[in-house]
Amino acid sequence: MKLKLKIWRQKDAADKGGIVDYELDEVSEDMSFLEMLDTLNEKLTLDGQDPVAFDHDCREGICGSCGVVINGEAHGPVQTTTCQLQMRSFKDGDEIVIEPWRSRAFPVIKDLVVDRSSFDRIIGAGGFITAPTGVAPEAHATPVPKADADEAFNNATCIGCGACVASCPNGAAMLFTSAKVTHLNLLPQGGPERESRVINMVGQMDAEGFGGCTNTGNCTLACPKEIPFTSIANLNKEYRRALSKG
Ligand code: SF4
Ligand code: FES
Numbered sequence: 001m002k003l004k005l006k007i008w009r010q011k012d013a014a015d016k017g018g019i020v021d022y023e024l025d026e027v028s029e030d031m032s033f034l035e036m037l038d039t040l041n042e043k044l045t046l047d048g049q050d051p052v053a054f055d056h057d058c059r060e061g062i063c064g065s066c067g068v069v070i071n072g073e074a075h076g077p078v079q080t081t082t083c084q085l086q087m088r089s090f091k092d093g094d095e096i097v098i099e100p101w102r103s104r105a106f107p108v109i110k111d112l113v114v115d116r117s118s119f120d121r122i123i124g125a126g127g128f129i130t131a132p133t134g135v136a137p138e139a140h141a142t143p144v145p146k147a148d149a150d151e152a153f154n155n156a157t158c159i160g161c162g163a164c165v166a167s168c169p170n171g172a173a174m175l176f177t178s179a180k181v182t183h184l185n186l187l188p189q190g191g192p193e194r195e196s197r198v199i200n201m202v203g204q205m206d207a208e209g210f211g212g213c214t215n216t217g218n219c220t221l222a223c224p225k226e227i228p229f230t231s232i233a234n235l236n237k238e239y240r241r242a243l244s245k246g
Contacts, residue, residue: 001027001087004095005040007052010108017108019097029088033076034059034066036087037098053111059083061224064159067166068112069099074163074222081161081224101166105173105209118208119160119176125204126197127180131189148186155183157225164219164227170211175219177205178235179227185238195242202239 002025010017024040031039034056041051057063066083070076076085090096098112106114144152158179165173181198184190190197213232220229 001029001090001092003027003090006095006097007111008099009052009111012110013107027087029086031087032059032083033070033085033087034083053113055113056083062159064161067101067161067163069101069166071097074101074166075224079221079224079226101162103165103171103210105171106162106165116160116162118210119162119173121208122173122177122201122204123180125200126193127184127201129184129189130192142188144187152183152186155179155227155231158227159225161224163222163224165210167218167222168211169216169218170214172213172219173205173210174213174232174235175223175227177201178231181238182231182234195245198235198238198242202235
């Protein structure tokens with residue numbers, strides 16, 4: 001395939017940045033989206049130009065670091081991570097616009113790389129348990145109802161990629177925060193911090209400058225791990241419950 005790429009280039013956080021046009025040929029439909037960017041970067045490097053900076057690590061949908069906006073959609077046209085998006089989702093002659101996550105709480109560091117440490121600070125505010133872990137306990141030592149275990153597990157699959165924020169017109173981090181709160185608040189091990197966790201994580205989310213939820217639902221449609229919208233309802237329920245306990 002031959003592609004026209006329009007890529008956001010920004011030297012550093014202070015630079016205004018802008019879209020730069022590139023042409024790339026010999027793109028195989030078997031390449032991942034990141035391999036396509038690798039190919040462009042090889043070409044730029046051989047031409048003595050600065051390669052496009054983008055985040056990536058595991059390249060298998062686990063670490064959550066690879067998110068970019070592709071043709072206006074977080075992670076592109078398929079509900080997956082950018083590293084797991086294959087070039088067969090595009091066709092010869094396509095024009096592809098590639099931009100970084102856009103959110104006040106995710107400032108651009110360079111090109112397509114944004115600073116997502118605001119998510120780390122939300123986790124630091126309450127995304128942990130204080131129960132002693134020690135060696136692996138006997139599987140049935142702490143009974144957990146099957147429905148709670150399943151819901152906790154589903155929410156635990158959040159990889160912190162930030163697509164929910166990037167796809168939200170308000171730049172809200174409610175789906176991310178709700179996944180973390182729902183995962184830990186459903187389990188007995190998370191019980192001791194049940195109230196302080198939700199109060200502190202929501203407080204940190206607001207302090208970081210994320211917007212509020214207005215139930216548009218874009219987040220859950222963009223989420224590569226299909227964290228359900230009901231997790232946000234659960235976050236609100238947990239928050240009200242914690243407030244009522246003083
Ligand atoms: S909720 Fe989904 S979109 Fe948001 S950070 Fe977690 S995995 Fe990514
Ligand atoms: S590089 Fe780890 S999820 Fe994409």
